[in-house]
Amino acid sequence: xxxxxxxxxxxxxxxxxxxxxxxxxxxxxxxxxxxxxxxxxxxxxxxxxxxxxxxxxxxxxxxxxxxxxxxxxxxxxxxxxxxxxxxxxxxxxxxxxxxxxxxxxxxxxxxxxxxxxxxxxxxxxxxxxxxxxxxxxxxxxxxxxxxxxxxxxxxxxxxxxxxxxxxxxxxxxxxxxxxxxxxxxxxxxxxxxxxxxxxxxxxxxxxxxxxxxxxxxxxxxxxxxxxxxxxxxxxxxxxxxxxxxxxxxxxxxxxxxxxxxxxxxxxxxxxxxxxxxx
Amino acid sequence: xxxxxxxxxxxxxxxxxxxxxxxxxxxxxxxxxxxxxxxxxxxxxxxxxxxxxxxxxxxxxxxxxxxxxxxxxxxxxxxxxxxxxxxxxxxxxxxxxxxxxxxxxxxxxxxxxxxxxxxxxxxxxxxxxxxxxxxxxxxxxxxxxxxxxxxxxxxxxxxxxxxxxxxxxxxxxxxxxxxxxxxxxxxxxxxxxxxxxxxxxxxxxxxxxxxxxxxxxxxxxxxxxxxxxxxxxxxxxxxxxxxxxxxxxxxxxxxxxxxxxxxxxxxxxxxxxxxxxxxxxxxxxxxxxxxxxxxxxxxxxxxxxxxxxxxxxxx
Numbered sequence: 372x373x374x375x376x377x378x379x380x381x382x383x384x385x386x387x388x389x390x391x392x393x394x395x396x397x398x399x400x401x402x403x404x405x406x407x408x409x410x411x412x413x414x415x416x417x418x419x420x421x422x423x424x425x426x427x428x429x430x431x432x433x434x435x436x437x438x439x440x441x442x443x444x445x446x447x448x449x450x451x452x453x454x455x456x457x458x459x460x461x462x463x464x465x466x467x468x469x470x471x472x473x474x475x476x477x478x479x480x481x482x483x484x485x486x487x488x489x490x491x492x493x494x495x496x497x498x499x500x501x502x503x504x505x506x507x508x509x510x511x512x513x514x515x516x517x518x519x520x521x522x523x524x525x526x527x528x529x530x531x532x533x534x535x536x537x538x539x540x541x542x543x544x545x546x547x548x549x550x551x552x553x554x555x556x557x558x559x560x561x562x563x564x565x566x567x568x569x570x571x572x573x574x575x576x577x578x579x580x581x582x583x584x585x586x587x588x589x590x591x592x593x594x595x596x597x598x599x600x601x602x603x604x605x606x607x608x609x610x611x612x613x614x615x616x617x618x619x620x621x622x623x624x625x626x627x628x629x630x631x632x633x634x635x636x637x638x639x640x641x642x643x644x645x646x647x648x649x
Numbered sequence: 650x651x652x653x654x655x656x657x658x659x660x661x662x663x664x665x666x667x668x669x670x671x672x673x674x675x676x677x678x679x680x681x682x683x684x685x686x687x688x689x690x691x692x693x694x695x696x697x698x699x700x701x702x703x704x705x706x707x708x709x710x711x712x713x714x715x716x717x718x719x720x721x722x723x724x725x726x727x728x729x730x731x732x733x734x735x736x737x738x739x740x741x742x743x744x745x746x747x748x749x750x751x752x753x754x755x756x757x758x759x760x761x762x763x764x765x766x767x768x769x770x771x772x773x774x775x776x777x778x779x780x781x782x783x784x785x786x787x788x789x790x791x792x793x794x795x796x797x798x799x800x801x802x803x804x805x806x807x808x809x810x811x812x813x814x815x816x817x818x819x820x821x822x823x824x825x826x827x828x829x830x831x832x833x834x835x836x837x838x839x840x841x842x843x844x845x846x847x848x849x850x851x852x853x854x855x856x857x858x859x860x861x862x863x864x865x866x867x868x869x870x871x872x873x874x875x876x877x878x879x880x881x882x883x884x885x886x887x888x889x890x891x892x893x894x895x896x897x898x899x900x901x902x903x904x905x906x907x908x909x910x911x912x913x914x915x916x917x918x919x920x921x922x923x924x925x926x927x928x929x930x931x932x933x934x935x936x937x938x939x940x941x942x943x944x945x946x947x948x949x950x951x952x953x954x955x956x957x958x959x960x961x962x963x964x
Contacts, residue, residue: 490677643845
């Protein structure tokens with residue numbers, strides 16, 4: 372009797388781990404396979420055997436950097452992602468403070484911010500393109516930074532606000548009594564206390580602008596200002612697909628995101644769940 | 650003197666919000682208003698001087714009356730929502746229930762599931778374009794190795810079981826977009842976003858009081874009963890919130906479809922149609938009109954949801 376129950380328990384446990392293993396496999400394997408594949412030659416990738424054991428080569432990487440100028444695209448991508456993050460952070464921090472502490476604009480303001488996040492970016496593709504064309508800002512990285520600010524601002528405001536909301540007001544009241552100015556309070560008190568909010572917001576703004584494809588493709592298509600996703604997209608939509616360089620550029624683009632996922636997981640989980648769970 | 654200080658304090662909150670507000674309004678509200686304006690003209694991308702012929706609602710009427718692709722891509726967008734959000738929520742909920750216990754390697758599995766959410770959409774599409782490739786893709790390689798027929802995952806062919814139905818088959822394929830290509834797109838979206846549903850639902854579950862689970866296990870409830878009568882009712886609000894977020898985000902889909910199939914008509918959703926109007930046929934006015942329609946449709950959807958949600962709260 373006892374043995375039977377034990378056996379049933381073991382079967383259930385095995386079954387459970389089998390499902391977990393399949394889940395992990397389904398979500399990890401494709402990425403691992405591409406990363407490993409980026410160190411194979413084109414011939415090996417398209418051959419009809421799996422080539423599990425092979426001599427790794429850096430040909431794909433040297434090709435994308437030497438013949439396709441990925442160094443330049445990498446710099447462009449970094450400029451856009453850092454530029455966007457810095458501007459979004461410096462403007463959304465004081466704004467979120469105002470929203471959190473003074474309830475500036477009331478419920479309507481929060482709703483308005485939310486609404487700007489709802490429309491699909493593709494819907495405003497035309498006016499943004501026409502406006503920048505009129506301003507002769509096509510193929511200019513600033514145009515792309517401006518669009519990325521637009522795409523990230525509302526999310527950052529709401530995310531940062533939820534972090535500042537958690538800081539007790541009583542600390543500020545004490546500081547005010549001791550004669551601290553508002554600027555001092557924000558810089559010396561709120562800024563360090565909202566540290567995890569600031570880190571979370573920067574991570575998301577950085578990744579979202581690093582990943583952005585549609586506007587980058589429309590606004591910055593010339594080689595001088597191309598970003599990495601657009602350059603990778605050119606490979607994929609090209610007539611003859613070369614998997615080697617595609618895998619290498621994919622690995623290059625995913626690398627910072629992979630590192631962030633492992634290093635600052637706590638912040639990412641918080642950022643993704645904070646809005647929905649509330 | 651004192652009133653001045655109070656006034657200053659009151660103004661400060663506006664100063665603080667000003668830069669962000671200017672950026673946000675300048676990059677969202679102004680383009681939308683400008684789009685309303687340009688949608689009423691026949692824009693000429695060659696003679697780009699701003700002196701365009703005014704045609705009133707001409708662009709809108711053309712889309713509604715004479716552009717079958719408008720209706721097709723709109724219907725396909727709705728199918729895309731249905732076929733992606735439903736399995737994402739179902740599997741996300743299943744994974745959250747599955748992982749709601751301690752086991753070896755839990756942290757690793759959670760990390761694995763976190764990554765796709767942030768991964769670059771076009772690279773995710775690229776990965777699957779390789780896996781689904783007919784000649785060299787990993788899936789067909791596997792199928793061939795175990796002696797099965799390779800499948801045309803990226804083709805616009807109807808799914809074999811449905812397509813084989815006499816007479817009715819092709820109609821069903823057409824009506825419900827039951828083609829390989831469209832299923833593949835739905836799968837790629839499923840792969841990228843199910844982990845998000847899992848993550849949010851899981852953290853919702855962990856924030857539920859653990860007593861309810863202890864109570865139901867003492868009462869001898871089965872796993873299914875616990876799920877059906879404890880988890881589901883307690884999570885219902887969060888599930889609705891996740892559905893809402895996923896619908897809104899699914900409506901933004903662009904890069905994945907673009908990378909896999911470009912603007913092919915069999916997989917075209919509304920966003921791809923807008924891009925095609927704007928940059929393939931260079932009809933800026935028409936594309937603007939479509940942009941306005943998309944925003945109006947989404948505003949209607951959000952309005953109805955909020956109204957229904959408000960009713961639910963009142964009851």
